[in-house]
Amino acid sequence: MASSFDKFQKRRLISSYFSVVLSVFLVLFLLGILGFFIINSRKLADNFREEIAMTVFFKNDANDTILKAFAKELKVAPFTKSFVYVSKEAAAKQHTDIIGEDFMTFLGTNPLQNSYDIHLKADYVEKDSIAKIEGQLHKNPMVADIVYDKQLVNLVNDNIKKVSLWILIISGFLTVVAVLLINSSLRLSIYSHRFIIKTMQMVGATKAFIRKPFVMRSVKLGMMGAGLAILALIGVLIYLETNFPSLGIFDDPLLVSIVLLLVFGLGILITWLSTYFATQRFLNLRTDDLY
Structure with a gap:
């Protein structure tokens, strides 16, 4: 028992x-x-934040020296995650591949501009931070325009x-x-x-x-x-x-x-x-x- x-x-x-x-x-x-x-x-x-690109377009007057100097500034900038230079010739080729025909044949000239696609660090992908970066980049007299999806950033x-x-x-x-x-x-x-x-x-x-x-x-x-x-x-x-x-x-x-x-x-x-x-x-x- x-x-x-x-x-x-x-x-x-x-x-x-x-x-x-x-x-x-x-x-x-x-x-x-x-x-x-x-x-x-x-x-x-x-x-996901760092996938949002900011594109900086340059005026046609901007020569190689100015573009290379801008690249050096981006390398040391605290907000830069990565960047890629896109020449207007490369941009034209991309557009041709997308639409399936060479638009320059009937325009007779390339209307596109040299540009840099900049990916910012995640901490800087905020409304106020991007506005400050945009203002800083606009100080360069050779910058024609800066484009990014503001609605996507806020969303x-x-x-x-x-x-x-x-x-x-x-x-x-x-x-x-x-x-x-x-x-x-x-x-x-x-x-x-x-x-x-x-x-x-x-x-x-x-x-x-x-x-x-x-x-x-x-x-x-x-x-x-x-x-x-x-x-x-x-x-x-x-x-x-x-x-x-x-x-x-x-x-x-x-x-x-x-x-x-x-x-x-x-x-x-x-x-x-x-x-x-x-x-x-x-x-x-x-x-x-x-x-």
Whole structure:
């Protein structure tokens, strides 16, 4: 009879440990995925901003010396991500390829102008920043016109702000749910030992002495769950990098390492706090309230 009861208790204990590890693993895995999504959503937003080109057209009087001097200014300018020089001959060829016929045959001349297509850094793709850059470039007397899609700039920035706000709200909500799920699993685990806790307290054991083994065990389970979550996250990242290299998942290994360390740290912190307060609750209960 005793042997059968011991086996039952052992199975229940293993089941309790497994549920805690599984809860920690699933919650931290989802939080890790969310963390990487937030990082890469910022990267995607920046890439989208940097795809918006500003075209600077030059007057026909601008010679090669002036154009080369302008290129040197762009190289050292803090707002420049990249730039490409487009001669009026190259622009004419592009137009011919697009419309399918040579428009210069009936015009008799090339009406296009030499230009630079400038891609700004993401931080400068703002209404006020672009206006300042535009004013600065217009100081060059050889600049004929500056063209960029103002409506697209405003639309992109407005949508990015809205998406960022919703990501923060969802992140906060999921974090709260994660803490509650892990806390519930650990409280159930501690609940099954409430009589042992009260018995130890009745024979004179201090609260810290009673609490220590429960906290240590939960932290170990949290480390196991966090370790599994990190392995699963690394697997997902390798899969994405292999199948979608354009995302550049491993372009910033420091950020990837920080997210993985945060996942591991959260596993330890949440299990430690949850176990501490759960054991404290049963330590403060009267014996009659245990039933």
